[in-house]
Amino acid sequence: MTPLKKETKRIHRYCNEDLQQALIDIRKKGRGVRETCRKYGIPRTTVQDRLSGKMCDDMKQKGPDPILGIEGEKRVEDWLLNITRRGFPIKKQDLLETVQKIMKVHKIKNPFKNDCPGKSWYLKFLKRHPHIALCRVEGINKAKAPVTEQSIRTWFDELETFLAESNNQSILECPERIFNGDECGFSLCPKSGDVLLPRRFRNPRKVKPGNEKNILTIFITVNANSQVCPPLVVLPHVRPPRAVVDSLPEHWCLGKSDSGVTRSDVFFEYITNDFINWVDRNCIQKPILLLLDSHRSHMSLHLSTICEQNGIILYATPPNTSHTLQPVNVSIFEPMKSSWPSVVGNFLSKPENVNSRLNKTKFCQMFRDILEDSSMDATIKNGFRQCGLFPFNQDAVDYTKCDKKTTYVYVSNYLQNSLKNESNDPLCTSEDITNGDIVSTRKVINCLRAKLNEKRIDVDVILEELRELETQINIQNNNSEMESDRLVDYSSTIKMDIELYDWHQDIEIKQCKTE
Template identity: 35%
Template sequence: MNLLRKMPPKLKYSEEQMSLALNAVKQGMPVATAAKTFKVPRTTLLDKKTGRTPINRKMGPPSVLSLLEEEILVNWIFLMTQKHQPTKEQVLDSVQLIIKQEKRKSPFTDGRPGKKWFASFLKRNPQVTSRIAQNLTPARESVTEEKLRRWFQEIHEYLRSENLLDVTKDPTRVFNADESAFFLQPKGEKVLAKKGAKSIYIAGTNDDKENLTVLVTANGQGDFAPPMIIFKYERIPAHIAAGVNKEWGLGRSETGWMCGSTFFEYITNVFVPWLDRNTITRPILLFIDGHVSHMTYNLSQYCKQNQIEIIALYPNSTHLIQPMDVAVFKLLKTYWKKSCKTISH
């Protein structure tokens, strides 16, 4: 009679699964239930609970972020869902900034993880999969009155829970920031021509597709903070930098558009110093465009320390509820076109 029992297959599990199981046990869940729920070995979980084996378990090659760092990142994502819709790009921007600030070695190009890392991150943290993978249609037609009213209600409830409703009653403490492209060669104006003429031209330059990105910030009282101009340069030419107001922000990016790092620079080097100089009462609210991925974990921490509550407007609704887009940029671009025309002549 064969008394040897066949050993069960070794159960594969992630460090995150074990961490979640341990937390559940600490909160009163039975070891057997936690092991089954999070799919980890019961005996291993019991050993870690009693201290017979170390809690941290290395599995495979070392990860870029520690278990604690990933846990912090997950908690940040959950927090952002109350004010934003966290995107893949925001998560990758956050990891990239952590790697650069810590001067940490990584296998990623320029310290920025890619699809493979992101997929593994979701597997290690299945509780965030559905929220992160959620996509919103870019069609403006999808924005309805019902959706906007629901968004207003959700933000109202969030502000109430954070004791921030009183801030909305003070226009000096409610800010809106938005960015827009200003073309160096704006589109041609309407001109007079003979009826039936097929080709009408206006003098232009080779810069018809080149543009500057300008970030403008103001509060409900109409006070404007210094803006930021983003150039598509690896290094901003000295003569350009010298011609810009010293209080303004100057940034650069590969695309010429605002990104996570340039927005962080604006908030830390331009906006907060302006708030301090003007003795603006904190906390404040800062509403930004809902579809732009400027928010990172690093910025969230900095804003928390400086009592700045950043909230994203409902995506694809800037033509309806974005103050800068509705009331400022249209007039500003009208004068920009006139100035460009005057200079070109």
């Protein structure tokens, strides 16, 4: 019995470039269909389907279409590239969760477990989209991630370039269109602090009015015109108590999460249902700029889509710069956190709050009084000015908050490279620098110290580098003197040997004559 032959599937013997060139020859050069098909080895029906418009000009990809479709994957690719450029880094898990959410919302049939694609889909997605590359990021401790002046200035330049490319640089001139949002957690039972007691009194105690672990998260958004959007309060409850809901001030927002912090779905609901409506009610010109940190709750595809549709430009600040570039943190959260026990004490000392404690119901009332204070307008405007966001000026940032050690290492490496004579300029060598030059430079810098400090230039770092340079020059001079001394000793030794040799020669000659 003869074995059955396995059917082999025909594979295209031509590529997409051959097909496109064949269509160009027929349409523009007027060549015949049969002749062109024989030349490029393409079936005549394939070309005729393209000419009649029955199929698109591009070749159909082998195998089935992607789960999201061609347009769906293109949308995911555009979102990933766009949001990465705005300072929001996307990880593999973020991409897979985004695709999972798309398939659940649109009820797309798929072979994945729990509608979540796996490693195979992920690798094929990268292969289908060569513009996306996988880069390994070096993980470092937050304490070892310094913020330098150069990185902040680079961020300012990149933000200005990004807005200019989309013709939105006019946003930087309108204070009501520049927004900043940030969140912070506050304890409902702050530490009582130190107390004054008799000298011999030991172990003072005080009953805590509550649990120190009870922390509420509040998200505040303001613009450079000192307008405060209705805050978002996040509660660690699946179903918040009715008393807490009733105590919320008008237009304030309430979020729910198991951990009590802002998640992507909570932030999406806040932007969609509250922030956008507030912007429309106040008739603020769009597009607007919303500056956030690069937390993963701010980088979902649905959030980017709804913001793009409503004229909201999301842009991330660099890591570890909340104390430098976020006005909400600089003007509201930092002063409040440093004096939080006294803030709570002042609130509870009011007549209507006597013999009570700070709970979730009174928390929103206290924050409402703080945000509605008459001095808050000037405080917010001053915060945007200190962060250099309005007026847009990167020189207004307090760079003394940056890591001085990093600045010192940067200057030190720069001077050491100059001393190594790596430049082609002969004036960049240490041999041309004398101690007198260093003394003169030190005098000039000390005379200009006040003006340099106004421009936030660390004069002490420069003087320290001058001292190191002076030490290196002294070492070089000492080495050259020792080398010259060795040369002198060596030459004198040679001269002495020559004289001794001549003296011995004279003695030998005299002895020969006497003999």
